[in-house]
Amino acid sequence: MTVPSTSxxxxxxxxxxxxxxxxxxxxxxxxxxxxxxxxxxxxxxxxDLQVRAGEVLALLGPNGAGKTTSVGLLLGLLxxxxxxxxxxxxxxxxxxxxxxxxxxxxISGVPATLKVRxxxxxxxxxxxxxxxxxxxxxxADLGEVAERPYGKLSGGQKQRVHFALALVGNPDxxxxxxxxxxxxxxxxxxxxxxxxxxxxxxxxxxxxxxxLEEADALADRIVVIDHGxxxxxxxxxxxKSRTAGRRIHAVTRLEPELIRSLPGVVSVExxxxxxxxxxxxxxxxxxEMLQRDGELRDLEVGGAGLEDAFLALTGNGAEAxxxxxxx
Amino acid sequence: MTASxxxxxxxxxxxxxxxxxxxxEAKFEFLKLWRLRGYSVSTLVFPLMFYLIFGATFGRFTxxxxxxxxxxxxxxxxxxxxxxxxxxxxxxxxxxxxxxWMMLKRVSPMPPSAYFVAKTVMAMLFSALVLVILTVTAxxxxxxxxxxxxxLELLGVLVAGVIPxxxxxxxxxxxxGPNSAPTxxxxxxxxxxxxxxLYIPLDQLPPLIQHIAVYLPAxxxxxxxxxxxxxxxxxSVAGHLTALAAFTAVFGFVAVRAYRRDExxxxx
Numbered sequence: 246m247t248v249p250s251t252s253x254x255x256x257x258x259x260x261x262x263x264x265x266x267x268x269x270x271x272x273x274x275x276x277x278x279x280x281x282x283x284x285x286x287x288x289x290x291x292x293d294l295q296v297r298a299g300e301v302l303a304l305l306g307p308n309g310a311g312k313t314t315s316v317g318l319l320l321g322l323l324x325x326x327x328x329x330x331x332x333x334x335x336x337x338x339x340x341x342x343x344x345x346x347x348x349x350x351x352i353s354g355v356p357a358t359l360k361v362r363x364x365x366x367x368x369x370x371x372x373x374x375x376x377x378x379x380x381x382x383x384x385a386d387l388g389e390v391a392e393r394p395y396g397k398l399s400g401g402q403k404q405r406v407h408f409a410l411a412l413v414g415n416p417d418x419x420x421x422x423x424x425x426x427x428x429x430x431x432x433x434x435x436x437x438x439x440x441x442x443x444x445x446x447x448x449x450x451x452x453x454x455x456x457l458e459e460a461d462a463l464a465d466r467i468v469v470i471d472h473g474x475x476x477x478x479x480x481x482x483x484x485k486s487r488t489a490g491r492r493i494h495a496v497t498r499l500e501p502e503l504i505r506s507l508p509g510v511v512s513v514e515x516x517x518x519x520x521x522x523x524x525x526x527x528x529x530x531x532x533e534m535l536q537r538d539g540e541l542r543d544l545e546v547g548g549a550g551l552e553d554a555f556l557a558l559t560g561n562g563a564e565a566x567x568x569x570x571x572x
Numbered sequence: 573m574t575a576s577x578x579x580x581x582x583x584x585x586x587x588x589x590x591x592x593x594x595x596x597e598a599k600f601e602f603l604k605l606w607r608l609r610g611y612s613v614s615t616l617v618f619p620l621m622f623y624l625i626f627g628a629t630f631g632r633f634t635x636x637x638x639x640x641x642x643x644x645x646x647x648x649x650x651x652x653x654x655x656x657x658x659x660x661x662x663x664x665x666x667x668x669x670x671x672x673w674m675m676l677k678r679v680s681p682m683p684p685s686a687y688f689v690a691k692t693v694m695a696m697l698f699s700a701l702v703l704v705i706l707t708v709t710a711x712x713x714x715x716x717x718x719x720x721x722x723x724l725e726l727l728g729v730l731v732a733g734v735i736p737x738x739x740x741x742x743x744x745x746x747x748x749g750p751n752s753a754p755t756x757x758x759x760x761x762x763x764x765x766x767x768x769x770l771y772i773p774l775d776q777l778p779p780l781i782q783h784i785a786v787y788l789p790a791x792x793x794x795x796x797x798x799x800x801x802x803x804x805x806x807x808s809v810a811g812h813l814t815a816l817a818a819f820t821a822v823f824g825f826v827a828v829r830a831y832r833r834d835e836x837x838x839x840x
Contacts, residue, residue, distance in 0.1 A: 322679065348676070354673070358607035370592055
């Protein structure tokens with residue numbers, strides 16, 4: 246099932262949504278027809294995005310897709326080249342919006358000589374109703390290093406300090422920009438637990454990630470971004486089913502054009518003497534290939550990486566998504 | 573539509589303790605740099621070290637109508653003030669921009685002024701500490717004694733001197749990267765202080781340098797400081813004040829330009 250794409254915001258349905266703003270699906274952050282250029286580089290090419298109260302929204306996409314730019318715009322760090330951005334119904338740069346927002350951004354660090362507790366105490370003072378420091382320490386699992394200077398922490402602990410700084414203000418809306426980059430699998434799972442513990446009580450979260458697994462583990466809704474455009478949107482199960490492609494690698498004398506014409510094949514690329522084939526289902530394609538080429542060798546079949554999944558979504562997948570969205 | 577002016581009235585916002593916010597910002601700014609040996613040592617210990625060496629060597633001579641022992645106490649305090657301000661703002665801002673700490677603060681509801689007020693207050697505190705250390709040393713070592721009124725006046729000038737050099741630091745802080753900032757600041761600071769007569773009295777320096785000095789903010793700052801202890805002033809107080817105001821304006825202007833240019837790239 247596909248949630249209707251927000252690119253249809255000109256329709257009368259949107260007016261009805263806005264009228265029912267008292268409902269739980271209140272929009273608390275919004276990007277409307279946003280374009281963002283950096284010189285000649287188009288980072289966003291017309292993005293419509295709505296963040297609804299209480300949801301965990303994942304912006305999923307490969308590096309350079311425009312996720313961090315979107316977060317920068319929603320937080321007021323960047324100005325859109327065209328279109329509009331609102332946060333809590335107002336200017337993202339306004340202090341009122343900032344007091345309800347916390348952010349874990351991709352930063353390399355905070356001052357090394359201040360202790361963890363001191364950093365949290367300082368950030369808590371910026372907010373009208375912050376969490377108790379002890380609670381923030383507990384939520385980010387920093388209790389044991391509270392009195393340690395930031396510079397003496399491990400990489401994972403530093404990351405958790407950035408998380409604690411985002412939540413110590415007790416925000417209604419939490420931004421997590423690629424929060425687990427560089428973490429190992431164990432640390433990532435532990436982090437997801439911490440995020441779930443914090444957001445339990447009806448908070449709204451905007452998470453950016455290039456891990457489908459992470460979006461699946463945390464989000465209620467996934468928006469897939471690639472090359473500055475929203476290419477798919479839906480529940481995690483929906484996105485997952487659409488990205489569950491397989492990669493087939495084989496040396497064959499069959500022509501790429503022929504393989505491309507087989508049902509279920511998304512793309513075919515030459516890789517040295519072999520072909521790299523991306524397909525929604527591997528078995529029928531492999532069967533067909535073996536029947537047509539008895540000398541086929543070096544056959545490998547594996548799960549498609551996320552890059553492949555995006556290819557699938559941008560290719561016929563995106564068409565399907567759009568068709569589904571309109572239906 | 574996103575308005576570019578986002579000044580919300582503090583009164584209209586949910587209540588928070590602003591006094592406490594500013595106090596904590598200043599407290600942690602001080603602690604942060606106090607614990608950073610590269611900063612606290614170069615600000616507090618270097619002027620003392622120079623005084624111990626040059627004060628002992630030349631202390632009994634006279635310059636500008638006062639003992640060199642007194643002159644150097646004032647000029648090394650000025651060195652401390654300049655270092656405290658230029659490095660807190662220059663190296664500090666460059667590093668904190670580079671880390672992303674500034675970006676995190678920009679996203680937070682911290683009033684932007686809190687960051688700059690805290691750095692200014694902290695640099696002023698270090699400036700006062702430098703003067704106290706040098707006053708005690710000069711008294712014990714050279715019997716230098718200032719009237720309480722003159723000392724307080726000197727303290728006032730030194731502490732106010734943080735402002736032009738904070739502007740100078742900000743200019744470099746926004747224009748330079750986190751790695752190059754400390755080196756460039758040293759390359760600028762040391763020759764500037766030397767040519768302004770801060771390490772060796774001006775009349776002991778070659779005439780060429782004496783001509784250059786009038787174009788340097790540190791020279792005007794030092795002469796203002798010396799005027800409080802009744803040294804024979806070179807130039808007028810009004811002239812030095814005007815020069816420092818002009819330097820502050822130019823540095824501030826360049827700093828704002830550099831900040832604007834940088835904003836889109838590293839988020840400020």
